[in-house]
Amino acid sequence: MKIPVNLITGFLGVGKTTAIRHLLASKPQSERWAIIINEFGAVSIDHTAIEEKDGLTIREVAGGCICCTANVPMQYTLTTVLRQQKPDRILIEPTGMGHPENILDLLRGKFMKDILDVRATICLVDPRRWANADFRANETFQDQINLADVLIANKTDLAGEELTEEFKDWADSLYPPKLLIESISNGEIDFNWLSIEPFPDRKAQFSHEVPHHHHGHEEELPTPTVGNPVKKESHGLGLHGCGWIFSPDEIFNLPKLRQFFSNLKDVYRAKGVFRTGKDWVMINAVGGEFTVQYMAYRRDSRIELIAPTKLDWAFYEEKLNACLLEIPVA
Known part of the structure; x- marks a missing residue:
């Protein structure tokens, strides 16, 4: 079957x-x-x-x-x-x-x-x-x-x-x-x-020859430590992206994260999951709007930003670090 x-x-x-x-x-x-x-x-x-x-x-x-x-x-x-x-x-x-x-x-x-x-x-x-x-x-x-x-x-x-x-x-x-x-x-x-059974003869209007774009697979990334997040850039399909993975021992301040996501003017798409104390949240942003929901996920904090052009990713990393509590909770 x-x-x-x-x-x-x-x-x-x-x-x-x-x-x-x-x-x-x-x-x-x-x-x-x-x-x-x-x-x-x-x-x-x-x-x-x-x-x-x-x-x-x-x-x-x-x-x-x-x-x-x-x-x-x-x-x-x-x-x-x-x-x-x-x-x-x-x-x-x-x-x-x-x-x-x-x-x-x-x-x-x-x-x-x-x-x-x-x-x-x-x-x-x-x-x-x-x-x-x-x-x-x-x-x-x-x-x-x-x-x-x-x-x-x-x-x-x-x-x-x-x-x-x-x-x-x-x-x-x-x-x-x-x-x-x-x-x-x-x-x-x-x-x-x-x-529902599909219609068999639907056709694409445009070419779908998409070459393999440049990125790193997550299994190739090192393990983050406190104060040393892992960063990985990617580009292709007409977009540029950058992702960070933070140690699970680092705690983010939720109000500061809300402020960070509300000021992503040059970022088209942003999504992340963060430890905010005993709770973990997912923040999902697109087109100037964002939502926050509580999550069962507990492995690490991580975020991916996507933009139509390559941005100053170091600037965004600095802003993310500013959202961290000064003393991580183990």
Whole structure:
């Protein structure tokens, strides 16, 4: 029996990880699921939002590799998951800047077609970003929508009813038509949407030849110590990023972190998980907005910043260090 697999796509900050967390609440207890997550930078953040437990395997593909033309890291990760975990269902979350076509080609290719049952590709869109002409002109953004079977307006509580309806009316005019167009808030995807059969002949409008971009994999990074965070830069897909990992013995001041995230004017996307005392929080920022949520993750503090141009990363590291309490708590 083939294993159902879905691609959950969408631009940076649209809420893909939140949607997957919501879907996991509907996972039948008897099933084994595997989640494969890809992020742009070398410092992975999204996996910290999902707690691995019995019946659930989380695997990361670092640095945007999932959408590279060669696709070797994705092939290796997928093959390993199939052999070792033998999942009943697979969900794949590519980086928000990644083109979905290479992944779909791999899933439907000769080595996987007899193993995997590729179900509907689900694309999340923030109507506020769609309303921005620069976003609509982005070729990856367009092809994420072109290749989607199910198109979902997310964050509609922030977008408002009028803009959400305008987006849905536009989506209704697309050809080939979408199999489902819906609107949600907080990533509340319906579990039943995963079972929708895909339309077989969706085509990308733009080239998906994406060369392997420059980054370092997290397994290559040293262990941070107090006063010596690990830093790693990356660039590709038209973006520049920098990530830091801090020792788990270092404690951040939450009000200062809030101030730091509220002043990221030149940073397009920022996400981090931080120890703030006995509690740990994830802070997620995009387009000048940020959210804070408490986390079960306890391994280390880490943050990734993404910008359209290379920034003075030393400046941001200085600002992060200023958010630390002077005396770390062991």
